[in-house]
Amino acid sequence: MIFAIKRATLFLSIFTTAAFSQTALQQQHDYAICLYNSEEYFDAITEFKRLLFFDGKNEFTFEANSMIGKSYKAGAKFDDAIRYFVLAQIAAPSKDKVFETQIEIIRCNILRRTTDRALRILSDLEADPSFINNKAEINYWRGWALMFDDRWKDAAAEFKKIEKAHPLNAIAENINEQIYSVTLAKSLSYIIPGAGQFYTGHYFSGALSLAWNILWGYLTVNAFIGNRIFDGLMVGNLLWFRFYRGNIQNAEKFALEENLKIINNGLKYLQNEYNGEKP
Amino acid sequence: MKIISILFFCYSLSFAQSQLFNSPQEVKKFADYLYCEFDYLRAAEEYQKFLRTDKNDTVIFKSVLSYYMMDRFSDVLNFSVSSSRNFVFYDDTQFLKLISLFRLNMFNEFDTTAALIKMIGSKLETNSEKLIRFTFLMRDSISSKGFIVSPFDETEKTTIEKFYDRKQNPHYKSPLLAAVFSSIIPGSGKVYADKLGDGIFAFLTTGVFTFLAYDNFKADHKFRGWLFGGLAGLFYAGNIYGSAAAAQIFNAGVQFNFQNDIQIYLTKKKHYLPEYDFCN
Amino acid sequence: MVKLFFLLLFFPVVLLAQTDWQKWEKKDVSYQRTAPFLERDYSLSGEDVFGSATKIFINTYWVLFSNLDGDNCPFNPTCSSFLHQAAKRTNPVKAVLMFTDRFTRDMNPFNRGSNYPVHIAGKFYDPVELYLLEENSVHYLSPSHMVQ
Incomplete structure (x- = not known):
């Protein structure tokens, strides 16, 4: 007061x-x-x-x-x-004012999530010899743009360039470590149905996926062995393939959902708790 | 708290703000500039500021026009009251009010204003008559084709006649007929209601299940026969229901497209508002 | 085509100054992203006997099948939700008829874009209101409309 x-x-x-x-x-x-x-x-x-x-x-x-x-x-x-x-x-x-305004434009681009544009302007600024002394600031905002673009590892690297113990470096590193690999989740489910779900911690869904795939796979193979080609094609196509594809979709969805939670937690922290300059 | 104290101070500052830029003439100049920049809300507010100390017919009209340009029709109605009969732009202001009532679908008030425009022999009477004809097309009232097309010149006549014909003979589909069709040949009601693809798929579904039922009964698979037969029955009934619904949706679409085409046409014609060139 | 032309014609002018055509206030944007994922509502609250029975049936279907076999329904609401909403709004017989009709339409992969408006989440918007066969229940939405 x-x-x-x-x-x-x-x-x-x-x-x-x-x-x-x-x-x-x-x-x-x-x-x-x-x-x-x-x-x-x-x-x-x-x-x-x-x-x-x-x-x-x-x-x-x-x-x-x-x-x-x-x-x-x-x-x-x-x-x-x-x-x-x-x-x-x-x-x-003056040149200083030009730089100041460019940074404002970059911050707007970050906030409206046109990070490509922000990054392009930052590259232009970096290439301009008159802003040679503003390196730290350029790296700082590039770090922010990369964080909003979900490239946490690259963001961490940018903050590290400014200072080894930069607080944003630690945050970005931390989030990068927590994030699940979507490709890995999908690949696991390609090989063993449900494995991608296990990887992201959705055990019930993973087990159920595995069970369905075993059941439909068994029925399909059984039908072909018993020479019931029509039944085999029907079950294989309409059920086994459907659940196999669904299993891969689910692995991807869970990985993305979990990542969104992690990212949003990070962004929430940056918005509410972080004390440095923000876009 | 902080903000309130600053704000309070801003207002004290506003008294000190230079009178140079806030004399009525300067305010008007600034407003005209904003108007030409399409910054209509600020322009309108500046015009209102001007009108607090001065009276000027053009300014009243331009403030109302600003609100109109932003589609803020209730503001048009509020602010058009201050125009009086001896003003040069009186007719124009009344016409703006008329269009706004039209666009707010306030047809009773529209009629009153239209009558006033006619009574005073406004220079925009023809424009107003044209709008009146459109209200007839949009309302549930019957009038002759000759009356509807009378204010329009040759270039517009055919279009208006087409609108009139569409209103008099809308190409509705009967939901009952659609249902009857589908009960004779599954899917045909959907085709009648302009849903060809849905019709074909309804025919196929019912057909396949009927065949499966028949085939299983023939092979003496009673349970499967009844199962597929039941499904065939469900899809058959569902399709009859769906055909009636499709016809109903089709009719709603006819109504919607008619109103929508009128809106598009009127937008193209700018609702018969004359061109005002205040910026060149 | 003509409509599109006019849309394009007026768009740039409108874009130019529309921001300030309404008074606006300070606004903080959240850094957080919104989730584009489908949220299932499993709750049974506010259901009558038939509604609860349908809902339990649908919930079981969701958990055992629908959540696992991929994203197959092109519509919003999904077919199962459509059945549930229809059951809530009408009677069991009508709901089943509406559902089988929806199911048939679901199988038709052609011309969806010109028959249904697109929902913001990329699904085709096809609410139960259109199929109640009641007086004035149809609030027509043009297929070119984007549903929020």
Whole structure:
């Protein structure tokens, strides 16, 4: 509470000075910023747009566009956010600001799960010699993009590049170790029906799958041995093959389901408990 | 708490906000800009802000038009009230109200507004008459073809006549007939209700089970005979039921497509709203 | 075709500014993924005698067969759920008739796309309401419609 009051007083003092500051444009800017800080994002955008409209000398083009982008981002409207960040980037007054805006675009891409795009922009930034000093930041956001893209091992490697004991490295490593291999689950079930289910801990389903496959396999083989070709084809096709295929599908489904649980636990932790910078 | 205190402060700041950008003329300029950027809600709000201190016919109309562009028809109805008879855009505003009532399917209020438009001899009376004819096509009322097509010119006449014919003679299928067909030849009712594939498969299923029943009875497999016979009976009955249902769905589809085609046609015609070029 | 053309024609304009046509508030997106998996509802609550009997039968079928033989039903609701819902809405006889009809339609692999609207999960949407044969029970959905 005390902290909140301190913060409020801080804002208050900043804005009081701002309110009496120089120009009309500056006042308009401060008002818009104030709305942004009070999380009135829709109205903040209106005021930033007003600022842009009356800003004949384009003094605020970069900042207003960038703030509009941030407002849209806060409303989870990432397509619009990116549109305005791109406008801001065009008007960016320095290389630093260009980089800053690019990172914002990357973060939006991560959040809207267009991670391919995020990774491509990151590669472009890395290839640009003017951002040679921003390596750590590029690796950090690439790590995030890879985590959202389910490539936990690669993500861990990126965080490791920044620092060996990077906390996100440990998290990504941990999740990577827990994840079941979908290919392995499927392959096991190809060889022994139900084995993939056992691998993912679904014992009842695995046992039942095995039982059905043994039964239908036995009946099919028996029919062929007894020269009842029609019966053999029918049971083999309609039942044995159906349950065999179902068994493989199930192994895959269980592996994916379990992985989703693990991944979601990880993502939940990252969103709620992790204290570093997030997209 | 923090946010409330900042917000409170923002409002105090808004008083200090430069009057330069908030004079009615500047507000209007900004609103016009937003309108041309398709940012209609912000434009409408700015127009409303302008109207709190000033009166301007064009602004009233453009604010209503903004709401219309966003398909916010109840707002169109709310804000069109402030237009008065001596305004240049009065007829246009009334017409926007009329389209909105049409699109909200509020046909009683539609009739009242249409009557008013006719009474004042609006310049958009023909447009309004056209919309009225469409309400006749959409409602359960009977009127002559001549009356329906009268306000339309040659280019539209054939289309409207086709709509009229579709309304008068919808190509419905009778659920009863579908059921009767299927009880004579399994699946034929489905074919009649425009479900050829379902019909063939119904025929095959019933046929196969009947054959199996027959075959087993012939070989003196009583139990299997009864089993397959029972299944054949079930599929036979189910298909009769399903054929009637398919005909009912077909009819719902006919109704839906008729209404939908009218909507598409009207969207293409922009509901007979004249073109307004405020941005060039 | 014409419909598609108009859709495409209006789409870019609409996309341009539609975001702000309703006032919106701050929104936090969850990092977590949503599960695309089918959740079975095995509960018997709120069932009468016939409903419970059907449900127990269906639950057994799910556990012993349906969960194990792969994803075979192209529809939403699945055939077994369709039977259960039909039993709930009507009487046993009608439910069985509706089910056999559904079963026949399930066997027809042709033209599903032009006969049924697609459900968001990629299944064809085919609710019991369409087949009750009651007055005004059919709420027609165009096959080009995407059901949420």
